[in-house]
Amino acid sequence: MSEKMYQLAIIGAGPAGIAAAVECYLLGMRDIILIEKDENHNATIRKFYKDKKRVDKDWKGQTVELDGNIRFLDGTKESTLDFFDEILEKHSVELRTHTEVQKIVKTGDDFEVMIAGGSVKAKHVVVTIGRMGKPNKPDYKIPTAIKKQVAYTLDSCSEGEKIMVVGGGDSAVEYAVDLCEKNDVTICYRRENFRRANPTNQKDIAEATENGSVRAIMGANILGLEAEDGKVKVLLDEGDDECYDRVIYAIGGTTPSAFLTSSGIEIEDGKPVHDENYETNIKELYVAGDITQESGGSIALGLNHGFAIANHILKEKK
Ligand SMILES: Cc1cc2nc3c(=O)[nH]c(=O)nc-3n(C[C@H](O)[C@H](O)[C@H](O)COP(=O)(O)OP(=O)(O)OC[C@H]3O[C@@H](n4cnc5c(N)ncnc54)[C@H](O)[C@@H]3O)c2cc1C
Numbered sequence: 170m171s172e173k174m175y176q177l178a179i180i181g182a183g184p185a186g187i188a189a190a191v192e193c194y195l196l197g198m199r200d201i202i203l204i205e206k207d208e209n210h211n212a213t214i215r216k217f218y219k220d221k222k223r224v225d226k227d228w229k230g231q232t233v234e235l236d237g238n239i240r241f242l243d244g245t246k247e248s249t250l251d252f253f254d255e256i257l258e259k260h261s262v263e264l265r266t267h268t269e270v271q272k273i274v275k276t277g278d279d280f281e282v283m284i285a286g287g288s289v290k291a292k293h294v295v296v297t298i299g300r301m302g303k304p305n306k307p308d309y310k311i312p313t314a315i316k317k318q319v320a321y322t323l324d325s326c327s328e329g330e331k332i333m334v335v336g337g338g339d340s341a342v343e344y345a346v347d348l349c350e351k352n353d354v355t356i357c358y359r360r361e362n363f364r365r366a367n368p369t370n371q372k373d374i375a376e377a378t379e380n381g382s383v384r385a386i387m388g389a390n391i392l393g394l395e396a397e398d399g400k401v402k403v404l405l406d407e408g409d410d411e412c413y414d415r416v417i418y419a420i421g422g423t424t425p426s427a428f429l430t431s432s433g434i435e436i437e438d439g440k441p442v443h444d445e446n447y448e449t450n451i452k453e454l455y456v457a458g459d460i461t462q463e464s465g466g467s468i469a470l471g472l473n474h475g476f477a478i479a480n481h482i483l484k485e486k487k
Contacts, residue, residue: 176200178291180270182210184468185458186297188475190262196483206269213301218246219347228467237476273432297458300422314396318415330414341419342370349382357386446481
């Protein structure tokens with residue numbers, strides 16, 4: 170294991186992590202490492218965005234002015250990934266993939282970032298591990314026989330299936346509208362309307378339900394799932410249980426509390442405690458991106474957090 174001392178180690182190569190790396194690089198820092206558990210950067214975008222998905226800068230209607238140097242614009246899943254490929258290529262940031270960080274330990278003035286079989290040493294650390302590493306799952310048990318038909322992304326979907334999408338936010342609506350082109354789709358949401366989704370998605374789902382491409386079951390709670398003749402039987406509190414080929418949950422993600430607490434980062438109301446510069450209770454250890462948000466978060470917000478952290482490390486503290 171290398172004994173190299175990095176100036177900066179960033180845990181998680183999503184938008185916030187890439188921004189922290191690139192903004193620090195632009196302010197003159199070298200020896201920066203981005204550590205990513207997946208096979209490439211931006212695992213959330215790769216796994217949870219459907220192909221050709223429209224990517225909005227002002228996600229969920231939150232208008233965000235970009236503070237930093239990364240000029241991110243509206244686009245698609247593919248153009249957004251190309252954009253991040255390009256900016257990583259242009260700035261010499263070391264990206265180490267297939268490496269899951271277990272925890273961070275402060276040893277004297279420096280950090281040891283613990284990974285399988287060793288550690289990476291760094292002067293500063295930024296944690297940007299997002300919330301989608303652990304997508305929210307239902308409270309009830311999923312019977313083993315149907316586990317493969319219950320998913321949290323669209324990866325396993327094919328064509329001509331009867332599918333239930335569970336949830337009513339932007340992800341659920343986008344999944345339902347996308348899937349209905351080639352499948353028989355029902356969306357099930359515990360509220361009575363789709364007001365949590367952005368205006369474009371609200372319009373899309375209204376059209377799809379009006380023209381019959383998507384059936385909506387609103388104000389209903391799922392009590393559990395059962396296996397029946399190779400299908401997933403969905404048990405609703407309102408009765409009318411029905412069988413589906415597949416059920417997709419799009420109900421958000423969870424703060425990775427165990428990771429944060431094992432690294433000594435204080436948590437309050439489900440979020441890591443940090444000051445206005447995103448520095449935690451541990452000096453030189455920062456948090457950014459979705460993990461700092463109660464829910465939601467966006468690419469543009471993550472980019473701004475990365476810029477703020479770079480400024481704090483390289484300008485304000487000098
Ligand atoms: C379906 C869907 C659609 C969305 N659409 C939009 C949109 O149109 N516009 C928009 O602005 N936002 C959108 N968002 C939100 C946006 O994707 C997030 O706000 C953004 O990705 C958060 O960036 P982040 O860097 O904080 O975390 P993430 O993007 O979640 O990145 C975290 C990274 O950390 C890695 N990681 C996690 N744990 C570890 C570990 N222990 N060790 C090493 N690596 C680790 C993960 O693999 C991942 O690559 C959408 C989200 C979803 C789910």
